[in-house]
Amino acid sequence: MAPRAATLLEMSDSVAGYTTYIDLIHDAIGDKKIISTGMMKEVDRVEMAIAEALKGTTCSLVSGGDSGIYAMAGLVFEMCEKKGLTLVRHGEACPENSDGTCLEIEVVPGIPALAAGASLVGAPLTHDFAVISLSDLLTPWEKIEKRISAAASADFVIAIYNPKSKKRDWQLARARDLIMEHRKGDTPVGVVTSAMREQQKISVTTLEKMDESHVDMQTILLVGNEASVPYLDFMYTPRGYSKKYEI
Numbered sequence: 001m002a003p004r005a006a007t008l009l010e011m012s013d014s015v016a017g018y019t020t021y022i023d024l025i026h027d028a029i030g031d032k033k034i035i036s037t038g039m040m041k042e043v044d045r046v047e048m049a050i051a052e053a054l055k056g057t058t059c060s061l062v063s064g065g066d067s068g069i070y071a072m073a074g075l076v077f078e079m080c081e082k083k084g085l086t087l088v089r090h091g092e093a094c095p096e097n098s099d100g101t102c103l104e105i106e107v108v109p110g111i112p113a114l115a116a117g118a119s120l121v122g123a124p125l126t127h128d129f130a131v132i133s134l135s136d137l138l139t140p141w142e143k144i145e146k147r148i149s150a151a152a153s154a155d156f157v158i159a160i161y162n163p164k165s166k167k168r169d170w171q172l173a174r175a176r177d178l179i180m181e182h183r184k185g186d187t188p189v190g191v192v193t194s195a196m197r198e199q200q201k202i203s204v205t206t207l208e209k210m211d212e213s214h215v216d217m218q219t220i221l222l223v224g225n226e227a228s229v230p231y232l233d234f235m236y237t238p239r240g241y242s243k244k245y246e247i
Contacts (some may be wrong), residue, residue, distance in 0.1 A: 001025070001028070001064070001110070002107075002108060002109060002111065004108050005060075005108045005110060006028065006176070008058075008060055008106070008108060009025070009028050009029065009060050009062075010028075011058055012022045012032060012058045012059060012060040013033065013052070013057040013058050013059065014033035014034070014035060014049075014050070014052050014057060014058075014059045014060070015029050015031055015032050015033070015034055015035070015061075015062060016034075016035035016036070016045055016046075016048060016049040016052070016060070016061045016062070016202070017036060017045070017061060017062035017063070018036070018037065018038070018045070018062075018063075018064075019036040019037065021062050021063065022034060022062070022073045025062065025133065026169065032231055033052075035049060035052065035059075042072065042075060043075070043079070045061070045072070045140075046072060046075050046076055046079050047079065048081075049061045050079060050080065050083070050085075050103070052074070054100065054102050060062045061076065063110070064113075065110055065111065065112040065113045065116070066109055066110040066111065066112040067107060067108065067109075067110060068107055069112045069114075069131075069164075069233045070133055070161055072127060073107045076105070080103065080105075083101075084101065085101050085102065085103055086098050086101055086102040086103070087102070087103055087104075087105050088102060088103075088104050088186075089104070089105070089106065090104060090105070090106035091104075092104065106227070106238075110115060111196070113161065113192075113195055113220045114159040114161075114197035114220055114222070116192070116196050116220075117190065117192035117195045117220035117222060118159075118190070118222055120153055120190075120192050120195055120196075120200070120202045121190030121192060121202060121222060121235055122190070122204075122231065122234030122235045122236045123232055123234075123235075123236040123237065124157055124188075124190055124222045124224060124228060124235050124236060124237050125157060125159070125222070125237065125240055126236065126237045126238065126239045127157065127225065127227070127237045127238070127240070128156055128157070128161075129157035129158065129159060130147075130151035130154075130156040130157070130158050130159070130243055131158075131159045131161065132144065132147050132148055132151060132158060132159070132160055132161070132172045133160075133161040133162045134160060134161070134163050134164070134168070134172060134175055135161070135162035135165075135168070136164050136168070136234050141171070144171075145178060145236075146198045148175050148179060149178050149181070149182075150176045152178060152181065152182040152183060153181075153182045155182075155225045155226055156225060157222065157223065157224055157225045157228060157237055158179065158221075158222075158223040159219060159220060159221070159222055159223075160172075160175065160220070160221040160222075161168050162217060162224065163175075163215050163216075163217075163218070163219055163221050164212065164215045164216055164217065165216065165217045170213060172212055174175065175213065176207060176210065179207065179209050179223060180207055180208075183207060183223070183226065184207075184226075185206060185207050185208030186207070186208065186234040187206060187207045187209070187223065187224050187225075187226075187228065188204055188205075188206060188208055188224040188228050188229065188230040189204070189205050189206060189221060189222065189223050189224065189235075190202075190203075190204050190220075190221070190222035190224075190235055191203045191204070191205060191210065191215065191219060191221055191222075192213065192219065192220050192222070193214070193215070193216065193218050193219040193220075194218045195220065201214070204230055204233060204234060204235045205225065206230075220239065224237060225237060229246070
């Protein structure tokens with residue numbers, strides 16, 4: 001957890017979040033009011049957090065990784081806009097005529113799964129990269145396919161979020177097929193599940209040998225580009241120093 005996030009949690013009157021994430025930080029919450037909901041209840045969760053804040057209290061809405069990357073920050077802004085609320089940054093004063101419709105908001109940067117995962121497999125993101133989620137719950141699969149093909153053809157390293165779930169068991173194979181239209185089968189792939197948690201699993205494999213049975217919703221995949229290199233149990237993507245300097 002980022003130090004600023006820990007500080008704000010301590011200052012908060014209430015904490016809202018997905019039940020699993022609330023459980024992970026339970027010791028840091030203490031006896032604060034808890035607003036927790038399960039999967040597919042994101043809108044309800046944000047609605048309750050906004051309602052708490054409008055009472056004049058401090059409410060922290062927690063997310064896994066970074067709250068602005070495939071997480072809750074965007075939904076907060078979207079719902080505040082639909083409600084016609086005025087938002088000010090941390091430390092700024094609300095307008096005098098806001099009449100109870102103004103909130104002070106702070107988005108606290110965290111450690112996203114792509115950064116945590118990359119650190120565990122080496123240095124795969126040292127050059128240009130793209131980030132794509134395979135979840136088609138909120139994005140049409142046709143659009144996801146276009147993004148995969150575009151990123152692969154442009155030779156980006158590709159970080160893949162939400163690669164597989166119990167209900168979504170075919171998208172990863174399709175994504176691999178699309179990537180292999182532009183990448184060799186021996187392209188290195190970092191596979192990290194539950195990064196930085198007690199049950200974390202780390203491996204470096206290749207596109208053609210990747211075992212999908214070891215992949216779930218807690219997995220981040222890091223697919224190398226044509227320059228990426230497997231090295232011992234790690235992988236890295238050269239930045240290009242050897243082309244300019246003697247190393």
